[in-house]
Amino acid sequence: xxxxxxxxxxxxxxxxxxxxxxxxxxxxxxxxxxxxxxxxxxxxxxxxxxxxxxxxxxxxxxxxxxxxxxxxxxxxxxxxxxxxxxxxxxxxxxxxxxxxxxxxxxxxxxxxxxxxxxxxxxxxxxxxxxxxxxxxxxxxxxxxxxxxxxxxxxxxxxxxxxxxxxxxxxxxxxxxxxxxxxxxxxxxxxxxxxxxxxxxxxxxxxxxxxxxxxxxxxxxxxxxxxxxxxxxxxxxxxxxxxxxxxxxxxxxxxxxxxxxxxxxxxxxxxxxxxxxxxxxxxxxxxxxxxxxxxxxxxxxxxxxxxxxxxxxxxxxxxxxxxxxxxxxxxxxxxxxxxxxxxxxxxxxxxxxxxxxxxxxxxxxxxxxxxxxxxxxxxxxxxxxxxxxxxxxxxxxxxxxxxxxxxxxxxxxxxxxxxxxxxxxxxxxxxxxxxxxxxxxxxxxxxxxxxxxxxxxxxxxxxxxxxxxxxxxxxxxxxxxxxxxxxxxxxxxxxxxxxxxxxxxxxxxxxxx
Amino acid sequence: xxxxxxxxxxxxxxxxxxxxxxxxxxxxxxxxxxxxxxxxxxxxxxxxxxxxxxxxxxxxxxxxxxxxxxxxxxxxxxxxxxxxxxxxxxxxxxxxxxxxxxxxxxxxxxxxxxxxxxxxxxxxxxxxxxxxxxxxxxxxxxxxxxxxxxxxxxxxxxxxxxxxxxxxxxxxxxxxxxxxxxxxxxxxxxxxxxxxxxxxxxxxxxxxxxxxxxxxxxxxxxxxxxxxxxxxxxxxxxxxxxxxxxxxxxxxxxxxxxxxxxxxxxxxxxxxxxxxxxxxxxxxxxxxxxxxxxxxxxxxxxxxxxxxxxxxxxxxxxxxxxxxxxxxxxxxxxxxxxxxxxxxxxxxxxxxxxxxxxxxxxxxxxxxxxxxxxxxxxxxxxxxxxxxxxxxxxxxxxxxxxxxxxxxxxxxxxxxxxxxxxxxxxxxxxxxxxxxxxxxxxxxxxxxxxxxxxxxxxxxx
Numbered sequence: 001x002x003x004x005x006x007x008x009x010x011x012x013x014x015x016x017x018x019x020x021x022x023x024x025x026x027x028x029x030x031x032x033x034x035x036x037x038x039x040x041x042x043x044x045x046x047x048x049x050x051x052x053x054x055x056x057x058x059x060x061x062x063x064x065x066x067x068x069x070x071x072x073x074x075x076x077x078x079x080x081x082x083x084x085x086x087x088x089x090x091x092x093x094x095x096x097x098x099x100x101x102x103x104x105x106x107x108x109x110x111x112x113x114x115x116x117x118x119x120x121x122x123x124x125x126x127x128x129x130x131x132x133x134x135x136x137x138x139x140x141x142x143x144x145x146x147x148x149x150x151x152x153x154x155x156x157x158x159x160x161x162x163x164x165x166x167x168x169x170x171x172x173x174x175x176x177x178x179x180x181x182x183x184x185x186x187x188x189x190x191x192x193x194x195x196x197x198x199x200x201x202x203x204x205x206x207x208x209x210x211x212x213x214x215x216x217x218x219x220x221x222x223x224x225x226x227x228x229x230x231x232x233x234x235x236x237x238x239x240x241x242x243x244x245x246x247x248x249x250x251x252x253x254x255x256x257x258x259x260x261x262x263x264x265x266x267x268x269x270x271x272x273x274x275x276x277x278x279x280x281x282x283x284x285x286x287x288x289x290x291x292x293x294x295x296x297x298x299x300x301x302x303x304x305x306x307x308x309x310x311x312x313x314x315x316x317x318x319x320x321x322x323x324x325x326x327x328x329x330x331x332x333x334x335x336x337x338x339x340x341x342x343x344x345x346x347x348x349x350x351x352x353x354x355x356x357x358x359x360x361x362x363x364x365x366x367x368x369x370x371x372x373x374x375x376x377x378x379x380x381x382x383x384x385x386x387x388x389x390x391x392x393x394x395x396x397x398x399x400x401x402x403x404x405x406x407x408x409x410x411x412x413x414x415x416x417x418x419x420x421x422x423x424x425x426x427x428x429x430x431x432x433x434x435x436x437x438x439x440x441x442x443x444x445x446x447x448x449x450x451x452x453x454x455x456x457x458x459x460x461x462x463x464x465x466x467x468x469x470x471x472x473x474x475x476x477x478x479x480x481x482x483x484x485x486x487x488x489x490x491x492x493x494x495x496x497x498x499x500x501x502x503x504x505x506x507x508x509x510x511x512x
Numbered sequence: 513x514x515x516x517x518x519x520x521x522x523x524x525x526x527x528x529x530x531x532x533x534x535x536x537x538x539x540x541x542x543x544x545x546x547x548x549x550x551x552x553x554x555x556x557x558x559x560x561x562x563x564x565x566x567x568x569x570x571x572x573x574x575x576x577x578x579x580x581x582x583x584x585x586x587x588x589x590x591x592x593x594x595x596x597x598x599x600x601x602x603x604x605x606x607x608x609x610x611x612x613x614x615x616x617x618x619x620x621x622x623x624x625x626x627x628x629x630x631x632x633x634x635x636x637x638x639x640x641x642x643x644x645x646x647x648x649x650x651x652x653x654x655x656x657x658x659x660x661x662x663x664x665x666x667x668x669x670x671x672x673x674x675x676x677x678x679x680x681x682x683x684x685x686x687x688x689x690x691x692x693x694x695x696x697x698x699x700x701x702x703x704x705x706x707x708x709x710x711x712x713x714x715x716x717x718x719x720x721x722x723x724x725x726x727x728x729x730x731x732x733x734x735x736x737x738x739x740x741x742x743x744x745x746x747x748x749x750x751x752x753x754x755x756x757x758x759x760x761x762x763x764x765x766x767x768x769x770x771x772x773x774x775x776x777x778x779x780x781x782x783x784x785x786x787x788x789x790x791x792x793x794x795x796x797x798x799x800x801x802x803x804x805x806x807x808x809x810x811x812x813x814x815x816x817x818x819x820x821x822x823x824x825x826x827x828x829x830x831x832x833x834x835x836x837x838x839x840x841x842x843x844x845x846x847x848x849x850x851x852x853x854x855x856x857x858x859x860x861x862x863x864x865x866x867x868x869x870x871x872x873x874x875x876x877x878x879x880x881x882x883x884x885x886x887x888x889x890x891x892x893x894x895x896x897x898x899x900x901x902x903x904x905x906x907x908x909x910x911x912x913x914x915x916x917x918x919x920x921x922x923x924x925x926x927x928x929x930x931x932x933x934x935x936x937x938x939x940x941x942x943x944x945x946x947x948x949x950x951x952x953x954x955x956x957x958x959x960x961x962x963x964x965x966x967x968x969x970x971x972x973x
Contacts, residue, residue: 001552001584001594003601004577006562011555033617033648035532038560040913050920053913056894059526061649065621076527079894094554095617098585125554126582 006361006381008311008336008399013093014039015132016121017055019140019223020089022170022199026140027054027085027116029076031069031096031103034059043171046402056080060095069101077110077118086204087117087140097125119143130222130311131339133170137199138226141207145234148208156211156235162261163195165213168224170199174314174398175412182414183219186244187257190278198227211235215260219243219413221313221340238263244413245317246421247289247325251279282415289418292426293325301429302327307368309356309378310397312337314412316347318377318396321421323351328425331371332356334364361385372480375428380404389480394428396421462497482507519870519887521861526890529913530835530859531564531929532557533646533656534614537575538565539933540660543714544739548608549575550598552626553616574606580618587622592629599637608639610743612660615645640743642667652859654761654836654932657714661765664739664746665773671708671750707800708735710747710775712765713758715937717741722940723758723783730793730807732800738765749773756796758783758937761837763865779865781872784838785845786814786942791872814942818849821946824953826850831905833914834858834891836932840866842909844873845945847882854903857891907952924952 013030017039020028030036040053058069058076077088090107103120111118122139123132148154164187169180177200184194195213196202216231216239218224228239238260244253258275265271283290292298306328308319312335322328333348334356335341341357348355356367365385368376376386376393380400386393395404396412411417482503489506490498534557537549551557558577565573578598583589599611615626630641644663646656711723711734724734736747738755749755755769756778769775780795781788790811797804815822830846832839834857843853863870877884888896893914900908900923908918908925915925930948935941 001578001580001589001598003598004558004579005573007555007558010559013556014559032556033532034526034652035530035534035560035648036556037529037913038532038563040529041911042563044913044916048916050917052897052917056527060617061526065649094556095621098618098621128555 008359008361008379008381010129010399011094012123012125012127012129012132013091013121015127015129015134015223016089016091016123016136018129018171018173019133019136019199020087020091020121021054023087023140023202023204025054025085026087026089026204027056027080027083028089028091028121029073029080030055030057030091030093031073031101032057032060032091032093033095034061036093036095046400046405047171048402048405049171054085060099065099069106073103073106074110074113077106078113081114081116085116087119088114089136089140090118090120092121092123094125117143128339130337133223134226137168137170137223138230140204141198141210141227142230144204144207145210154208154211158214158264159193159195159212162192162265163213164192164257165195165210165216166197167216167218167227168220168222169197170223172398173220173223174311174400174404175406175410176200178409178411179219179413179417181409182411182416183217183244186250186254186414187217190254190257190275191273192257192261211237213237214264215239215257219313220311221343222311222337243313243317245314245417246321247283247287247418249317249320250287250414250418251283254279287415287418289325289422292422293327297426298326301426303329304375304429305329305331305371305373306375306377307331307371307373307382308333308352308396309335309364309376309382311335312340312344312347314397316344318421319348319351322377322425326425331373332367334358334367372484375425377425377428392428394424396424464497464499466500467498467503519874519884521863521887521889523889524892524895526892528834528857528859528891528893528896529911531653531911532560532648533651533653533659534561534616534648535564535653536646536656536660537561537612537614539714540612540657540739541574543716544610544612544741544743546609546742546744547574547612548602548606548610549612549614550578550602551575551614551616552578552580552595552624553614553618554580557616557618574608576602580622585618585622591624592632595629596633596636599633599639599641603637603639610640610642612642612644612663614656614660615643615647617647617649620645620647620649640667652835652837654759654838655764655860657759658762658764661712661714661738661762662768665749665765665768668738668746668749668773671748671753673752708748708753709733709796709800710736710738710749710753710755710769711758712738712755712769713762714739715758716935719935719937719941722938726783726789726793726938727796730797730802730804732796732802738769749775751775754778754799756780756792757865758792759838760841760866760869763862766865779868781844781869782841783937784841785848785936785945786811786818786939787848787876788841788845788869788872789937789939789942791868795868810939814939818942818946821943821950822849824950825946828852828906828953829854829903830907830909830949831896831900831903832856832858833893833896833908833910833928834888835911835928838928838931839909840869840873840887842931842936842945843885844869844876846949847873847876847880847885849946850880852882853885854905855888855896855899856885857888857896859890861887861889907949909949924955926952 017028020026037057040055043049043053058073080088090103092103107118107120121136123135166183169176180197196210216228216237218228218239218241231237240256242249242253242256244250254275258273262272265273306322308315308330315333315335319330319333322330330352332354333352335344336359338357345355361381368385369389376382376391377396379397383393383395410420486498486503486506489509490502495502534551541547541549613626619626626643630643634641642663644660646659709732720737727734738747740746749769751774753775755775757766760782766777770777778796778799781791783789783792790807793807794804829852831854832843837859839856839858843856847853908923909928910925912927915927918925926948934944934948936945
């Protein structure tokens with residue numbers, strides 16, 4: 001057992017439900033006790049979903065505990081049949097995993113009488129939400145394609161014009177809807193059409209046409225890679241797993257498209273496409289991010305420190321943007337995607353001083369408190385950590401609140417995405433002069449210096465009243481740093497009480 | 513006049529949406545200031561809590577998960593040692609006066625002997641450990657609080673009536689006084705009342721003291737609350753103590769205090785809405801042999817202040833999908849306010865504990881000449897939505913899973929969970945419940961779109 005207050009990624013069944021309910025006319029039945037259908041609330045609330053979430057529970061209660069589910073699951077499945085879904089996904093939860101009932105047997109029995117297809121989601125409590133989503137998506141696709149192949153309804157001829165599938169856009173994903181619109185536009189403008197987007201809004205009956213696309217696009221590392229690997233192995237379809245987030249990543253992404261399109265274009269029509277001009281134009285005129293990096297505003301950001309935490313895709317991309325495109329120092333970059341740690345390390349290598357891979361938010365909090373950056377880019381949890389220690393935070397990754405499902409157009413991907421990200425970053429740092437001038441003159445308010453600290457290993461050192469008031473004369477963004485330096489200096493020189501003299505001595509020492 | 517309809521009860525499949533009963537930690541840890549709630553369960557439990565509690569999570573709550581890992585489930589690890597490790601950590605970090613273990617489905621399935629382990633660890637740690645089995649296998653939403661209060665009933669100190677003979681005289685004297693004069697004199701004697709009144713149910717302290725005051729006005733002072741603001745202020749229970757519930761979902765606590773602590777239960781309607789509050793006071797007074805002092809005038813006076821709300825809701829129809837067991841009381845209040853109730857869904861109906869409330873509902877329907885609503889236990893949400901399509905109620909009181917979809921289909925909704933957290937008890941808070949109920953209806957009058965359906969589904973079922 002471990003003591004836990006908060007988790008970044010949910011349990012496995014949430015991932016399965018997210019994928020299943022993103023497809024159209026797919027119904028999920030959870031084998032779960034009363035109250036575990038919490039997913040319906042999340043989807044209905046955070047995404048302001050207009051339709052009933054196609055998820056119900058086959059309730060596990062005291063009787064099930066005593067006698068087993070018996071006919072209950074099968075009855076639940078055949079009742080859902082009345083609504084004529086194309087597919088019913090039986091979803092195990094933590095509880096049912098421990099019960100170890102033979103759910104596969106129920107599925108087989110139910111599918112004899114059911115008009116819908118019935119499958120058992122191949123997930124268990126060892127994986128988290130994201131891994132489960134990845135696996136369930138692959139499972140549904142494989143199920144339908146294998147059957148189409150058996151029934152020889154599979155159309156394997158590639159489309160005449162270049163086309164791509166976008167895989168991994170789904171419900172409750174961070175800005176997924178907006179990213180999807182931007183992603184459709186990105187290849188679209190250069191003559192590559194979108195064959196299908198899955199799972200969001202996808203119909204199962206069209207899945208058999210997925211192999212007609214020339215290649216697959218996997219915008220987020222967390223979900224879709226297994227499906228892409230399946231297509232590559234079984235159908236020889238290449239895929240792009242570069243996330244087009246930030247100017248250079250987007251350019252890489254388009255170059256990759258160019259490469260993949262040209263393989264076929266050359267074979268079919270003996271012509272090559274060249275996207276260099278497109279990239280140049282977009283970078284110069286559509287995206288303002290490149291110009292912003294050169295502007296005076298961005299100069300003020302140079303050398304400021306930031307800490308980044310989030311899922312592997314967003315944390316890695318934002319780290320790259322901050323360091324390479326804006327000249328901001330990233331002291332620490334981290335992710336909670338432990339299963340993808342190796343790749344994450346590789347991505348952010350050389351871009352930051354420190355890499356942190358953890359699922360424990362108190363560790364992240366302590367790291368932030370220790371570093372005291374000028375801004376944090378993280379999840380809602382980091383936003384709250386920032387609030388407590390008075391450091392601004394931009395939210396760049398799930399888990400998020402309802403406020404991160406904006407109605408307005410806010411993609412993170414593509415060229416419009418670069419503009420949005422620039423705004424998020426720039427607005428998160430305190431504006432240079434606004435912050436600097438009032439503090440230089442002692443501030444407009446008499447707010448006390450925040451003594452709250454998340455760092456646990458801090459020894460208490462006395463401060464004389466004069467020394468106590470000293471930090472308020474230091475500009476806010478540097479205040480924490482100076483205070484800490486003084487304490488470290490005091491510790492090193494075995495000084496038990498910090499006076500003003502000690503403060504200045506510490507400053508002298510650190511500036512030499 | 514028609515013969516009074518007797519309430520009919522139906523029971524459906526139990527396929528409905530509600531919160532997991534472990535959600536009770538949300539208000540219990542806030543109510544009992546020096547407690548720490550430890551939910552022993554899996555990631556699923558933790559995830560539902562962190563989403564249900566939203567912002568509270570960030571405020572350093574006095575609750576946490578003891579998250580079961582592979583080794584716990586396959587019994588490679590010793591439950592007692594694991595819990596000891598965690599409780600020691602909690603003790604050193606927070607130093608609570610009591611740790612409440614909230615058992616979950618997982619602890620039930622792996623048959624963890626929490627009740628057996630707790631006394632051992634309690635001795636070792638020197639902190640009381642209360643075990644509440646608030647799991648989704650047996651309970652729904654607010655019943656979680658019931659399991660916790662019932663467990664705490666055992667921890668209440670024993671009640672010793674002081675000097676019985678003398679008080680006996682006092683009581684007889686007081687009753688005589690009461691019959692004779694009905695003056696302030698029983699202010700004095702009231703304090704000496706040998707019989708003590710303990711109320712159970714967790715309420716915000718302001719609401720609790722309002723009810724205290726209401727009761728004191730009738731010279732029946734409340735001697736304690738279960739749960740109390742602090743763990744060591746738990747009220748004394750025992751023979752001669754009268755207990756009375758203030759919420760409809762506390763049947764287990766009622767049973768425990770009667771059977772195990774020999775208390776006498778006052779079966780009253782619940783003090784929700786001015787009519788409920790009045791009936792509640794009347795009942796307590798009658799048990800204590802006191803003539804109630806003016807709740808009738810109080811009720812009509814309060815009712816007058818509600819006239820603006822009543823104008824809006826009068827004649828409108830409402831449908832309760834059912835998820836928090838407050839349904840009967842709120843339906844009764846709404847019928848009294850002139851609404852028509854089509855259906856009252858309710859997770860669990862204890863007909864003995866809620867008897868007085870059901871009777872009041874029946875009388876209210878008669879008096880207001882409204883049909884008796886059908887009461888559906890363990891409802892089936894899917895069938896309910898079908899019924900709602902036919903009935904087209906003006907308002908659906910429902911969980912958040914259905915609220916937005918119903919709104920998109922042109923049915924106004926109110927989230928039921930708000931009634932759990934709003935202050936709806938007593939005369940003082942009489943405006944809060946109609947405020948909640950009328951909010952969607954008030955919004956309707958100046959609605960920007962008159963589309964009957966904003967649903968995206970083309971074929972509506």
